[in-house]
Amino acid sequence: xxxxxxxxxxxxxxxxxxxxxxxxxxxxxxxxxxTEYRIFDFGEGISRVRxxxxxxxxxxxxxxxxxxxxxxxxxxxxxxxxxxxxxxxxMRRWQRRIRISxxxxxxxxxxxxxxxxxxxxxxxxxxxxxxxALIFRRASRENLIRGRNIDSVASASIYAACRLCKVPxxxxxxxxxxxxxxxxxxxxxxxxxxxxxLKLKLITPPDLIPRFCSNEELNFSEPEKIIxxxxxxYYEVEERKLINGRxxxxxxxxIIFIASLLEKQKRTQKEVAKTADVTEVTVRAVYKEIANxxxxxxxxxxxxx
DNA sequence: AAGACGAAAGTGGTTGA
DNA sequence: TCAACAACTTTCGTCTT
Numbered sequence: 001x002x003x004x005x006x007x008x009x010x011x012x013x014x015x016x017x018x019x020x021x022x023x024x025x026x027x028x029x030x031x032x033x034x035t036e037y038r039i040f041d042f043g044e045g046i047s048r049v050r051x052x053x054x055x056x057x058x059x060x061x062x063x064x065x066x067x068x069x070x071x072x073x074x075x076x077x078x079x080x081x082x083x084x085x086x087x088x089x090x091m092r093r094w095q096r097r098i099r100i101s102x103x104x105x106x107x108x109x110x111x112x113x114x115x116x117x118x119x120x121x122x123x124x125x126x127x128x129x130x131x132x133a134l135i136f137r138r139a140s141r142e143n144l145i146r147g148r149n150i151d152s153v154a155s156a157s158i159y160a161a162c163r164l165c166k167v168p169x170x171x172x173x174x175x176x177x178x179x180x181x182x183x184x185x186x187x188x189x190x191x192x193x194x195x196x197x198l199k200l201k202l203i204t205p206p207d208l209i210p211r212f213c214s215n216e217e218l219n220f221s222e223p224e225k226i227i228x229x230x231x232x233x234y235y236e237v238e239e240r241k242l243i244n245g246r247x248x249x250x251x252x253x254x255i256i257f258i259a260s261l262l263e264k265q266k267r268t269q270k271e272v273a274k275t276a277d278v279t280e281v282t283v284r285a286v287y288k289e290i291a292n293x294x295x296x297x298x299x300x301x302x303x304x305x
Numbered sequence: 306a307a308g309a310c311g312a313a314a315g316t317g318g319t320t321g322a
Numbered sequence: 323t324c325a326a327c328a329a330c331t332t333t334c335g336t337c338t339t
Contacts, residue, residue: 183317245329246329247329250330270309278330278331279330280309281311281331282330282331284310285329
């Protein structure tokens with residue numbers, strides 16, 4: 001499992017196995033195959049019935065809620081006798097509790113729906129969606145959603161899940177599918193990350209390179225070759241400390257551009273820039289720096305002849 | 306005509322006093 | 323908290339293919 005931890009936790013209520021270190025859902029489809037049993041033990045006062053495991057974190061069953069008026073009148077408007085008022089009081093108290101939980105449930109349902117919408121439009125794999133849903137539920141449980149835009153929490157959960165699962169998306173990529181602005185998404189993410197103590201490693205170019213190379217925009221015939229070449233270049237660059245303070249997308253883009261030249265599958269700077277969501281100017285800057293540092297310039301210009 | 310190049314000016318985020 | 327700073331963007335004119 002990616003984060004190296006062997007500390008996996010099984011949550012029998014949710015039929016989930018997830019990593020205690022990083023929170024990634026390892027196996028979300030798992031069904032509890034434990035003994036099916038019922039206990040009719042009046043002595044213990046417990047009746048346990050296993051009806052089956054909830055298959056996913058992402059679906060929520062919505063409930064209905066009821067209001068009880070605070071006036072002491074019945075449905076005909078007649079005053080309710082004092083001897084019944086204590087009963088009514090108790091009913092109200094219960095109803096209030098249920099309604100409050102109903103509100104958070106509604107938030108959960110709405111948020112998970114939104115989360116699913118974004119994630120499926122992005123075409124994210126199952127395990128990432130489950131991880132995102134788990135994060136969202138934790139955020140809800142820890143009361144982090146109140147006073148915050150539900151949509152932004154949903155987006156932030158997806159962003160975090162992508163990073164946890166080692167296939168990070170940029171904030172901008174997610175922002176193309178959601179309804180919040182990048183700044184708010186960024187704020188919410190930082191907040192959630194801190195409060196849930198998510199352990200996220202920094203994004204590095206190798207996290208991005210495989211996905212970028214496989215992008216349909218670039219349409220490499222054999223992405224694996226480009227990926228391998230790009231990674232070679234990256235490790236060389238890393239070793240020689242040729243780049244400082246560049247955003248990982250920028251570095252990835254510059255490297256992929258060079259790799260496309262060396263593999264004789266040249267792509268334009270514009271194309272590479274578009275898939276990495278940076279500008280051509282940035283691609284140029286990075287690729288120049290690297291090409292100079294590795295003395296690749298003559299090689300590249302030779303190849304292009 | 307399209308790509309590559311780099312200058313100039315503006316923006317948002319990080320850093321260090 | 324403020325100012326300096328590098329990275330990044332946008333825009334644009336020029337050169338190359």
